Amino acid sequence: MKLHGTMKINASGHLEIGGCDTTELAERFETPLYVLDEAHFRQNCRNYYRAFTEKHDGIVIYAGKTLLTLAVCHMVAQEGLGLDVVSGGELHTARKACFPMEKVYFHGNNKSAKELQMALDYKVGRFMVDNQYELKLLGRLARESGVTADIILRLTPGVEAHTHEYIKTGQVDSKFGIVIENGQALETVQLALSTEGVRLRGFHCHIGSQIFELESYSHAADVMMRFAAAVHRETGWAPDELNLGGGLGIYYAHGDEPQPVEHYADTAIQAVRSIAAQYGLPAPRLMVEPGRSISGPAGSTLYTVGAVKDIPGIRKYVAVDGGMGDNPRPAMYQSRYEALLANRASEEPQETVSIAGRCCESGDMLIWDIKLPSPQPGDILAVSATGAYNYSMSMNYNRLPRPAMVLVKEGHADIIVARETYDDLLRNDQVPARLQEKQKVVKLAR
Ligand code: LLP
Numbered sequence: 001m002k003l004h005g006t007m008k009i010n011a012s013g014h015l016e017i018g019g020c021d022t023t024e025l026a027e028r029f030e031t032p033l034y035v036l037d038e039a040h041f042r043q044n045c046r047n048y049y050r051a052f053t054e055k056h057d058g059i060v061i062y063a064g065k066t067l068l069t070l071a072v073c074h075m076v077a078q079e080g081l082g083l084d085v086v087s088g089g090e091l092h093t094a095r096k097a098c099f100p101m102e103k104v105y106f107h108g109n110n111k112s113a114k115e116l117q118m119a120l121d122y123k124v125g126r127f128m129v130d131n132q133y134e135l136k137l138l139g140r141l142a143r144e145s146g147v148t149a150d151i152i153l154r155l156t157p158g159v160e161a162h163t164h165e166y167i168k169t170g171q172v173d174s175k176f177g178i179v180i181e182n183g184q185a186l187e188t189v190q191l192a193l194s195t196e197g198v199r200l201r202g203f204h205c206h207i208g209s210q211i212f213e214l215e216s217y218s219h220a221a222d223v224m225m226r227f228a229a230a231v232h233r234e235t236g237w238a239p240d241e242l243n244l245g246g247g248l249g250i251y252y253a254h255g256d257e258p259q260p261v262e263h264y265a266d267t268a269i270q271a272v273r274s275i276a277a278q279y280g281l282p283a284p285r286l287m288v289e290p291g292r293s294i295s296g297p298a299g300s301t302l303y304t305v306g307a308v309k310d311i312p313g314i315r316k317y318v319a320v321d322g323g324m325g326d327n328p329r330p331a332m333y334q335s336r337y338e339a340l341l342a343n344r345a346s347e348e349p350q351e352t353v354s355i356a357g358r359c360c361e362s363g364d365m366l367i368w369d370i371k372l373p374s375p376q377p378g379d380i381l382a383v384s385a386t387g388a389y390n391y392s393m394s395m396n397y398n399r400l401p402r403p404a405m406v407l408v409k410e411g412h413a414d415i416i417v418a419r420e421t422y423d424d425l426l427r428n429d430q431v432p433a434r435l436q437e438k439q440k441v442v443k444l445a446r
Pocket of ligand 1: 063065066084107206208209210245246247248289290291292293329333388389
């Protein structure tokens with residue numbers, strides 16, 4: 001397993017993260033356990049801040065959908081980044097963490113009137129408007145509230161990033177955004193410019209996730225700026241903001257070759273500036289919305305090995321105490337992960353096994369065919385790069401409580417999400433009065 005961030009193997013042969021022995025973390029906080037490496041998370045934020053903001057006056061907006069908790073909001077705010085939220089729940093989290101609302105960007109392809117009103121009341125920085133229905137609804141709500149909402153239109157540039165089929169969002173046939181090539185985008189710009197209650201600031205696109213080809217961003221910038229030039233010719237209005245979304249890929253397993261953030265920044269900014277100059281437009285302020293490349297490599301998950309089932313000549317299944325409930329990605333996208341035995345981290349891997357989750361679902365396999373030093377019940381398995389789209393996509397299937405999350409730094413470990421209890425699972429359950437009548441004893445006929 002590649003060692004990410006502050007990970008190292010200590011003198012006892014145990015995996016250490018943030019100066020904490022992971023076997024001690026497992027003992028103290030139990031498993032499954034999400035471990036977030038604070039120094040690594042912050043470093044990833046800083047890399048973006050330096051490459052985009054300090055160097056090019058760009059704006060970096062952390063995509064909260066990858067991992068959002070109150071503590072995460074605090075770190076993101078302290079690192080000077082903005083926050084992309086996509087729901088009332090994420091917005092509420094940001095609000096409760098006192099995240100500066102002017103740095104909040106409200107996304108989503110079907111925001112409800114209630115959510116839009118909430119965001120207007122909180123005075124979020126930008127509404128990322130996805131469609132004409134939302135544009136009209138937001139305009140009306142803003143007028144009724146006597147305010148003007150700053151908006152950015154989400155467009156579909158038709159650029160396909162080379163990545164997993166399920167997570168492409170930039171192609172023309174997409175539920176997200178407004179299509180440029182068939183004229184709907186221009187029509188929506190005209191509508192936005194004439195809608196009272198909204199102020200159009202710029203355009204947005206998101207061409208996919210887990211992207212390794214930086215040219216995809218230049219290509220997207222080209223399509224977006226070409227469109228901006230057409231809009232300028234048609235209306236005399238030009239965008240002062242261009243948001244190229246998120247998507248930079250990370251290392252999960254062998255074969256993944258992430259691009260450095262500086263290259264990403266330089267490629268994107270150069271494309272925007274040169275194309276703007278070509279069309280005689282002022283270069284808009286560049287915005288990006290990275291999620292996975294900030295939170296992903298900073299997170300790991302610890303599990304305890306339970307049943308080990310050998311089917312001779314076929315496969316050895318090593319079952320752990322979590323699985324698709326805390327990490328649905330392998331089951332949903334066939335995502336690959338790396339792992340090691342945290343309590344035997346310096347032992348040589350000798351056998352190929354497959355890591356099974358504990359859900360009643362044969363697709364609940366975390367890792368197929370991984371070489372480990374013969375796992376035994378009680379061993380601690382650490383899976384790396386689980387910081388993005390794990391906790392945020394976790395679920396209670398089989399009534400499994402969600403794991404706790406600890407933030408580790410320089411030997412300190414603090415709970416930032418408490419482990420769910422069985423009673424938490426019942427918190428919203430209600431039994432109608434008529435079911436609570438004295439239960440009749442039904443005698444079974446023998
Ligand atoms: N901005 C927008 C508008 C997005 O839709 C996304 C991700 C991002 C930014 C952040 O992209 P990132 O930098 O994290 O790639 N659940 C899937 C990924 C879905 C991507 C959703 N949009 C997965 O686990 O791979």
